[in-house]
Amino acid sequence: xxxxxxxxxxMILLRVVVYAILIFLTVLCLFSFYMMIINATRSNAxxxxxxxxxxxxxxxxxxxxxxxxxxxxxxxxxxNSLFIALTSAALTTYFSALTAYGVHVYxxxxxxxxxxxxxxxxxxxxQVSAVGFVQMMNKLHMTxxxxxLIVPSIAAPVVFFYMKQxxxxxxxxxxxxxxxxxxSSEFRTFNTIILPIMKPAIAVQAIxxxxxxxxxxxxxxxLLDKAEMKTVPIMIAQLRSADYSxxxxxxxxxxxxxxxxxxxxxxxxxxxxxxxxVTSGSVKG
Amino acid sequence: MSLDNRPSGRRKSVSYAKWGYIFILPFFLVYFxxxxxxxxxxxxxxxFTNYMDGLTHIGPDFVGxxxxxxxxxxxxxxxxxxxxxxxxxxxxxxxxxxxxxAIALLLAVFFTSYRLNxxxxxxxxxxxxxxNLIMASAFSxxxxxxxxxxxxxNQLLQQTGLADKTIDFFVSKxxxxxxxxLMNFLMWFGNTTIVLMAGIMGIDxxxxxxxxxxxxxxxxxxxxxxMPLLMPIFVYCLITALIGGIQMFDVPQVxxxxxxxxxxxSFTLVMYLNNYLSTSKNYGMSGAIxxxxxxxxxVLGGIVYKFLSAQYKEPVEQPRRVRKGARx
Numbered sequence: 225x226x227x228x229x230x231x232x233x234x235m236i237l238l239r240v241v242v243y244a245i246l247i248f249l250t251v252l253c254l255f256s257f258y259m260m261i262i263n264a265t266r267s268n269a270x271x272x273x274x275x276x277x278x279x280x281x282x283x284x285x286x287x288x289x290x291x292x293x294x295x296x297x298x299x300x301x302x303x304n305s306l307f308i309a310l311t312s313a314a315l316t317t318y319f320s321a322l323t324a325y326g327v328h329v330y331x332x333x334x335x336x337x338x339x340x341x342x343x344x345x346x347x348x349x350x351q352v353s354a355v356g357f358v359q360m361m362n363k364l365h366m367t368x369x370x371x372x373l374i375v376p377s378i379a380a381p382v383v384f385f386y387m388k389q390x391x392x393x394x395x396x397x398x399x400x401x402x403x404x405x406x407x408s409s410e411f412r413t414f415n416t417i418i419l420p421i422m423k424p425a426i427a428v429q430a431i432x433x434x435x436x437x438x439x440x441x442x443x444x445x446x447l448l449d450k451a452e453m454k455t456v457p458i459m460i461a462q463l464r465s466a467d468y469s470x471x472x473x474x475x476x477x478x479x480x481x482x483x484x485x486x487x488x489x490x491x492x493x494x495x496x497x498x499x500x501x502v503t504s505g506s507v508k509g
Numbered sequence: 510m511s512l513d514n515r516p517s518g519r520r521k522s523v524s525y526a527k528w529g530y531i532f533i534l535p536f537f538l539v540y541f542x543x544x545x546x547x548x549x550x551x552x553x554x555x556x557f558t559n560y561m562d563g564l565t566h567i568g569p570d571f572v573g574x575x576x577x578x579x580x581x582x583x584x585x586x587x588x589x590x591x592x593x594x595x596x597x598x599x600x601x602x603x604x605x606x607x608x609x610x611a612i613a614l615l616l617a618v619f620f621t622s623y624r625l626n627x628x629x630x631x632x633x634x635x636x637x638x639x640x641n642l643i644m645a646s647a648f649s650x651x652x653x654x655x656x657x658x659x660x661x662x663n664q665l666l667q668q669t670g671l672a673d674k675t676i677d678f679f680v681s682k683x684x685x686x687x688x689x690x691l692m693n694f695l696m697w698f699g700n701t702t703i704v705l706m707a708g709i710m711g712i713d714x715x716x717x718x719x720x721x722x723x724x725x726x727x728x729x730x731x732x733x734x735x736m737p738l739l740m741p742i743f744v745y746c747l748i749t750a751l752i753g754g755i756q757m758f759d760v761p762q763v764x765x766x767x768x769x770x771x772x773x774x775s776f777t778l779v780m781y782l783n784n785y786l787s788t789s790k791n792y793g794m795s796g797a798i799x800x801x802x803x804x805x806x807x808v809l810g811g812i813v814y815k816f817l818s819a820q821y822k823e824p825v826e827q828p829r830r831v832r833k834g835a836r837x
Contacts, residue, residue, distance in 0.1 A: 242625060245616075246616075246627075250637070253695060254636060256652065259661050260651050320536075322535065327533060330528055331526060345540070351758070354547075356550025359550060360546065379536045379543065384536070439642075439645060441644075442758055477654065480651050484644055495639075496635075
């Protein structure tokens with residue numbers, strides 16, 4: 225009896241400690257974003273006056289100032305980023321599913337080699353080929369062009385791997401054979417029968433692809449230097465290197481908020497399926 | 510669709526083999542043009558002098574290994590820059606990765622414990638994973654404004670009396686590195702937690718029950734059952750985190766405004782590469798740095814994998830040790 229109450233007390237104590245840790249980490253994670261939102265509602269003078277935990281009334285002023293800023297054209301940047309991210313997400317999911325389908329359904333010589341090869345190149349960091357990539361795009365006059373930022377997403381080993389795993393679990397080959405018996409061509413089978421089955425996997429990978437494209441800074445910064453072609457991350461970096469003391473800080477917080485907002489909104493709506501997607505593709509079993 | 514289906518599938522698919530090639534063609538075409546050729550070009554460039562000096566284009570001239578020799582030649586102060594930057598990169602990675610893996614492991618165990626039965630897991634997971642999706646450059650800009658001399662952190666410290674004068678976080682090596690590590694920690698510990706949780710939930714639950722019935726306490730269960738069985742996924746996480754760490758760029762680049770201040774103590778390898786590539790289009794030197802980064806990635810990944818896989822094999826091969834310990 226005594227032992228029992230002792231261990232029960234220990235359990236309660238442990239639970240208190242665990243919740244304390246979790247609350248601490250939650251505060252740590254949210255603090256910077258909370259401050260960003262609060263400070264985006266305050267004027268420059270209010271921000272200089274001191275720290276404050278509650279919002280003030282200048283949200284719309286800051287939004288208007290940031291939106292119409294002469295040197296950093298954030299609406300244009302958001303539009304550019306949105307275009308690149310959406311087209312990349314569409315291409316990467318469609319072609320990764322197509323490639324995975326090719327490897328999953330058909331038998332052909334070198335099939336295992338193809339699979340091993342894609343697995344092997346998965347770990348190679350993208351930055352390793354950046355030098356040749358930038359040089360090539362300079363030679364081909366493809367700087368300030370979105371093709372080098374969009375088209376490479378067709379060959380995405382990680383997305384391929386995810387699609388392949390998903391097909392192994394949900395795609396019976398009988399469906400393909402049944403479609404053939406009904407006279408469907410191979411492409412039609414893929415587009416009209418397989419893609420709808422793959423919808424959940426496509427949705428998850430489309431989100432991840434959208435996010436990584438929206439956030440991508442390294443390569444776009446090396447290829448885009450025309451003001452009207454720039455994407456959001458480049459503009460944010462530009463903000464950092466601008467003469468800081470002259471800036472309206474309320475506007476700066478608003479810029480950061482606008483840069484983060486689209487992804488945050490997507491996350492708030494779809495966090496459950498996004499978190500599920502983190503594990504299902506990356507780790508086998 | 511296992512055994513009896515296979516032969517028929519194979520027989521049928523013979524005539525369809527060409528479709529396999531057609532379907533994988535776009536992937537390989539794009540990979541060839543946009544990744545493989547640039548990779549070969551990168552290595553090729555590393556043997557040439559080729560850069561812009563103002564408006565004049567120097568090279569390309571074949572120089573053999575001169576770029577590599579130059580990279581490893583000490584400068585006037587006797588410092589080999591690439592080693593310094595590689596060291597910076599590793600320090601920054603370690604400072605973030607140690608708490609990242611420690612906390613992630615702890616949280617993964619908490620969340621999967623039936624006895625603890627943590628409520629609100631969905632909420633906590635949503636919150637801790639969120640920073641992973643945030644634009645790293647915007648997150649860095651945000652940290653810069655928050656920790657600037659007139660930023661809210663300084664204001665808070667002074668208003669509460671915790672500091673009597675303004676702290677400049679960007680003049681000290683310790684604080685800049687600390688901030689970068691903190692950001693990397695925040696961006697990645699949620700991701701690691703979720704992956705490790707999935708790993709723990711994939712372990713046969715009867716093993717935990719058996720160990721508990723045999724009298725093993727929570728700590729023992731963790732070290733003798735959870736950890737050995739989790740090792741493969743733990744290794745996977747560690748390797749991917751390491752490879753990610755070597756590529757560290759966005760956060761220090763934006764936070765320190767591409768300077769790696771103070772005195773280049775937070776300047777990373779990829780910032781070094783980017784510096785050569787963006788300012789003087791120095792394909793030779795940046796090519797050589799790329800090749801070195803590629804080699805480091807390969808070697809480090811191999812070492813960590815070998816070391817840890819040797820470690821986790823031992824307890825798995827000798828399950829008797831678990832039972833012996835538990836019986837006492």
